[in-house]
Amino acid sequence: MDRLNDRVTTGLLTAALYIIAFMYLFPILWLFLSSLKPGSELFSYPLKILPQNPTLENYQYAWSTMEFIQYFINTLMVTITTTGLTILASSTCGYALAKYRYKWLSAFFICILATTMLPTEVIMSSSFTVILNLGLYNSFAGLIIPSINTATGIFMFRQYFMTVPDDIIESARIDGAGEGRIFFRLMLPLAKPIVITLAIFSFQWRWNDYIWPLIVLSDPDKYTVQVALRSIVGAENIDWVLLLSASVISLLPMILLFIVFQRYIMNANATSGIKG
Template identity: 75%
Template structure:
């Protein structure tokens, strides 16, 4: 009897702690969302209130008419989609080679590649930017795409998945006359569909939310991504909070849609553990 009471008490305490942590994460987002429906006069009225007294959509209309969202969305979409496609292909081909080709130097390459995951992104930004300058890719969308294609996380995910595929399956395909390209694209890549979808979702998310690298590479306002466009709202002396709040919510809409559509893949902890953008 005491054991049951202890178990119930522990469950109740853990559940309460979970709700508290969830609330701590959700409260800033809820405040942002509700504040976007407030007129400017209510944003800094005292005492502060969570819910708007006079909710309005004027901020969204003002934001859509002021910000060139179509252009910024298009720029960001090009970068995110192209980078995601190339990242999946590059990661899958490299993961396939590491998993199924028996060369000693590949193990050394794998160790060196995994070692890069211990380096903060900021450490490699300076040499990467120097390469971008030398290649003439500064202030271009290609300068955002090319350095972001290879990711050790994606390569490792595919390598681990392909390791589970029996070698006999590949040998049978080779006996039937299939070359390495046909084996990869028609056999291995379809098998790895769960990893393809998972990496594609997170790669798209990483590129959509990327801020530091576009800030360094882009200087032409016509090529700004969504995150850089939001940063341009903040002036040196004043901030248009109504515009910033409503624009931030609009910029989140694609990510919310992706989460709703692909949430079962995003919530798959076995596939997403250890991911690093």
């Protein structure tokens, strides 16, 4: 009887899992299939999921109409630079919070964690004022600098470094190693799993970032991919063929990232709550 109940429970949970997975995947599937439809099929009634006359000309049209190479270069430059600086800032701060013994560090760490309770939109106005006064408006530096520090990254590194025995650091100090050498040659290599995990999520955050680049950038030549997609939407009409196919193209780097680093992404999702 118990085995029967276990099988029924397992079957119900599995069915629920498939249903939830389908609910998440269906909009993406609809987006992809719609991008293969000619413009005349997009709003035909009744609506059909599968395209009757699938075509790849929509992608050729999107690639030739939009300057994707320029947008990809802009986004990659911002994303890679921000990710590298985020790892450096988060790892050094997390190491200090985990291994240095100062009373004020505990209060500082609580203040850092408190920032996770604030939506990003709350501090955008003050951040924009600072960027404007520093003369960083409409520049890549204005995108990168405010995005470097993240409470999530600091917390991840702090928790990891706290698991490293202090004896290792003391032994290195006795051998004459300086603090910089201890961190970069000893502690940071030990934190490789955290470095990879934070790099993946930072890349995702910055690649998909839309609101902040929209506020900071005004020059179309500096647009990131997400802002460029928004520029397709006109005040009176929308080129749906261009918008759908361009949106699919913009997803390709994230899909490739997930395929390559799937194991790290799944592990990180299972063990931590993430906020960008």
